[in-house]
Amino acid sequence: MIAPFYKYGLFGDEVSLILAAVIGVGFGFFLERAGFGSSRKLAAQFYFTDMAVFKVMFSAIVTAMLGLFYLSWAGLVDISMVYVSPTYLLPQLIGGLVLGLGFIVGGYCPGTSVVGISTGRLDAVAFGGGVFSGIFVYGELYPWLADFVKSTSMGRVTLDSWLGVDVGMVVFAVVVMAVLGFWGATTVERKLARREAEA
Amino acid sequence: MNPYLAGVGLGLVLLLAFVLMGRGLGASGAFSTIVAVIVDAVAPAHAQANEFYLGYLENGYGSPFKSFLMFEVIGVLVGGFISGALAGRVKRTVERGPRMSAKGRIGLAILGGTMMGFGAKLAGGCTSGQGLSGGAVLGLGSWTFMIMVFVGGYAGAYFLRREWR
Numbered sequence: 001m002i003a004p005f006y007k008y009g010l011f012g013d014e015v016s017l018i019l020a021a022v023i024g025v026g027f028g029f030f031l032e033r034a035g036f037g038s039s040r041k042l043a044a045q046f047y048f049t050d051m052a053v054f055k056v057m058f059s060a061i062v063t064a065m066l067g068l069f070y071l072s073w074a075g076l077v078d079i080s081m082v083y084v085s086p087t088y089l090l091p092q093l094i095g096g097l098v099l100g101l102g103f104i105v106g107g108y109c110p111g112t113s114v115v116g117i118s119t120g121r122l123d124a125v126a127f128g129g130g131v132f133s134g135i136f137v138y139g140e141l142y143p144w145l146a147d148f149v150k151s152t153s154m155g156r157v158t159l160d161s162w163l164g165v166d167v168g169m170v171v172f173a174v175v176v177m178a179v180l181g182f183w184g185a186t187t188v189e190r191k192l193a194r195r196e197a198e199a
Numbered sequence: 200m201n202p203y204l205a206g207v208g209l210g211l212v213l214l215l216a217f218v219l220m221g222r223g224l225g226a227s228g229a230f231s232t233i234v235a236v237i238v239d240a241v242a243p244a245h246a247q248a249n250e251f252y253l254g255y256l257e258n259g260y261g262s263p264f265k266s267f268l269m270f271e272v273i274g275v276l277v278g279g280f281i282s283g284a285l286a287g288r289v290k291r292t293v294e295r296g297p298r299m300s301a302k303g304r305i306g307l308a309i310l311g312g313t314m315m316g317f318g319a320k321l322a323g324g325c326t327s328g329q330g331l332s333g334g335a336v337l338g339l340g341s342w343t344f345m346i347m348v349f350v351g352g353y354a355g356a357y358f359l360r361r362e363w364r
Contacts, residue, residue, distance in 0.1 A: 004221025013260040019219055020267045024274020026212035027224055027327075031275070032282035034205035039294040039308070043363040046356035054349075055202040056209060057331065063210025064335035068217055083222040085323055085333045087340030092329070095322025096344035099315055100351020104359050106311015107294065109326040110319060111226035113312070114272055115279035120291040122301075123308040130312020131227070135234045137313065138320040142251040149321060158337040170337055182203075 003077040028115055037119040039107025039127075046104050049192055051185035058178040069171050089152040106130060213331060220267065223332020227325040229272035230316065231255050232263050251320075296363040307362055 002008055006016050034056045035041040044050035071077040103109060108116055108127045116124025138145065160167040200208075216223055235255035239246035246252040259266035283289045295304035319325040322344050324333065330348065333341025 003218040005219050007221040013265075016220060016267065017260070017265060017270045020270035021274040021277075023212060023216050023219070023224070024271035024276075025278035025281070026215070026274075027209070027271065028275035028278025028280075029282045030205050030208040030212060030278075032279040032286075032288070033200040033208065034202060035200075037279060037283055037288065040296070040363060043356075046352045047360070047364060052202040056206040057326075057334075059203045059206025060210035060213060060331055061334040063207045064213040064217065064223075064331075065337070067210070067214040068335065071218065077218060081221050082217055082336060084336045084338045085329060085341060087338060087343075088323065089340060089343060092322045092340040092344040093347050095318045095320070096329075096347025097351040098318030099322060099325065099344075100318075100348040100353075101355045102311045102314030102316075102318055102351075103326075103348065104311070104352045104355040105362075106308050106315055107363075108308075108312070109226070109315060110230055111224075111275065111325065111327040114226060114275045115283075116294075118276045118279040119283035119289045122291065122293045123295070123304055126305045126308035127312035127315075128230075130309040130314075131230050131316035131319075132234055132312075133309075134313035134316020134318075135227070135231050135320055136238070136316075138317050139234060139238065139249060139251050142249055145321070146250065149323075154339065157339045159339055159342060160337060162339045167337070174337075 002075075003071065004081050007081045008078075027111070028118070031112055031115045032119065036112040037115040037121060037124075039116065039121065039123055042109075042112060043104060043107050048188050049196075051189055054185055055182060058181060062175055062178050065171060065174060069167065084156045084158060087154040087157045088149065089154060091149045091151065102134075209331070210335075213335060216332075217335075222267070223328065223335065224271065225268045225324065225328035225332065226272060226275070227316070227319040227328065228255075228266075228268040231320065232258065232266060232269055236263055296361065298364070299362050304362065307359075 045053035072079040106127045108124055110131050113124045113127045160170040213224055232255045235252040238252055239256055256263050293301040293304050322329055329341045329344045334345055
């Protein structure tokens, strides 16, 4: 028996939807536990006072990455069947920038706004409404945007194949960068806390 | 909760999604499905002629709502509520800095959400799909995206400090 189980036909579509809901419950639970139902907590990342966004995001990425690559190494997961969203370099560069600006203006991202909505945050409700309108604007402009969003298409390309190095080296580098980042983030938080206490 | 502990928890949920389904988490796709279904209900010919809407309308097992992301996001609503209720954090409020009016904050939330929705569609996913999921599988575009999200956030922070600080 080898994972991903759905792609190897261990269960069908109906079961997959139940699992999707269960996975979603876990996702929402830990987002809320992290404090991400609050836009103030999320926005604090960009003022260096509380770097939880970086810490949570990168400990999640490192956990899932290590789990996936150990399981693949042990022959339990067929990594070629795991979806890697295709690279469209320029649209993802510009899209990321617009999304990042939207993050600091709006205070949420789509996933965290859902958690904000379920815990009563009215600004999250407004934000969610904004996401709908942004997608609608995109949809209406799509005929003119299509050429751009399909440009600089590189297909399924991962950091290791792009750099031409072994995947293990990239995994190792990501872990080292994350640990250094955690240390740096905590150092900055402490410095700012001290400065605010003095002021 | 300690941020590293919450992150590991989140990472294990993401790993579970990879192992069970062969795909990661997402959020903006569920918003897109709802937009596509509404446009299709109001102007079916218009929606059917648009490749973007059509992609979401043809997704799902027999109905666009019977898709992984729709069920997952309903789960997120439930899971977020359970965690918030257990911690006594469910509260009808508008999150904002001490110098910001509630009305102004709501306006900025709508504006930011609109930028977010548009940006997520340009990039082919949001912080969940591209950032977390694409990041964990080392996608080149996902890492490019993630770096730009932080660049965008920090670039805007100075101008918006009245909203948050």
